[in-house]
Amino acid sequence: MSRAAALSDSLARGAVAPSKALLAGEVGAFLHMRWAAAFGRAVPLPVQGEGRPVLVLPGFMASDNTTARLRRSLAGAGFAVHGWGLGRNLGVSANMLEAIDRRVAEIASDRPVTLIGWSLGGLIAREYAKCAPERVSRVITMGSPFSGDPRANNAWRIYERVAGHPVDCPPVQCTLSEKPAVPTIACWSARDGVVAPASARGQEGERDLALEFDCTHMAFIADPKAIRTVARLIVD
Template sequence: MSRAIALPDSRAIGVAAPSRALLAGEVRAFLHMRWVAAFGRPVPLAVQGEGRPVLVLPGFLASDNTTARLRRSLRNAGFAVHGWGLGRNLGVSADMLDAIDRRVAAIGDTRPVTLIGWSLGGLIAREYAKRAPDRVNRVITMGSPFSGDPRANNAWRMYERIAGHPVDRPPVECRLNEKPAVPTIACWSARDGVVAPACARGQDGERDMALEFDCTHMAFIADPKAIRTIARLIVD
């Protein structure tokens, strides 16, 4: 299959990966945040889910276990929330969008689903929403590098080794910075030690709204304040 990805946006040329200091902070906090993301108590939420269907897509090398606290919190607030059910995210595969489509169909709700994607999961969510906009209510990305240079992050080398393809030559046709035809919200943080903030924030026309968080890359799915904000974004 031919492979294509958007070339780096000229407006983002010169954007570098987060500093070594920020990356070191991510490394130091990794085990704690990973434990909280998987086993932390549900966060009380002020919103009412009213059965809205939600599908959460994990980041690179993560699984549904990693998004468990976020999903438990949403479920307790009345959202019909689901994990992606595809095991550990080892990178984009040629049939991944088909697998997401089957997962959305298996949810069995007649209403369009809200897609929440952390890091790489957000890129997958955006591409699926372009393919099946009638099945998607909105897309919320968290620290997802959809804009600019796909190598302006501290994960691309590991990604290429594990996924088995260049980060800018995935096994699916895509244009990462092209906005899906559904409401699309990009959550980003200046404290992100993995993805350059400019790449997760995006440019006008690449998303409908960009919202700054005050957290590390890992904390998007674990920090109580971040989880409360994500819940509000689903219903607003």
């Protein structure tokens, strides 16, 4: 799809980058939420993990440290939860899906794994599930811009500078809006100051369920209510 066609499609879906006011709210809350995401105490969860394997993929410029509170909370409820183990997420690379495949084989060789991806991590999770659906139980994305124009967000410019490729031309073959052949849940928020809600929500046929959260972009992996909701989505 050409850039002009993608923009027209995005506008038709209501997918435009969040306002400067919402982005300012993200910036203002960044330090607090980043601290909570990395160091906040585990959140008591109303579910039993029963050893279900879970792999959590961080967002752009984030690492496993940023998803620590979410993972601690899931571990405390009995999930066999793991970080992606690939360091800081600096963008999509040509061998990234192979690296995810090796990680999945390490942590869940005999059981399908639930993939939880925050922001860019959710896009990677969806693409991996398309390649290896037999290894994936379900995909849960949080504020991940898989639908419409990939520039309907406030992060694409810095992404292109860091990753070294256009946001709509990654070094892997993919159609972001195409749904994986596994249950796929898209978590989105009208308060998201980074990703357009319509891009993270998607349309019928692009995901199985879209669930609205009441949180900022950063809070998807830090806010106790959001963490409890994500935990329920794994077992429901």
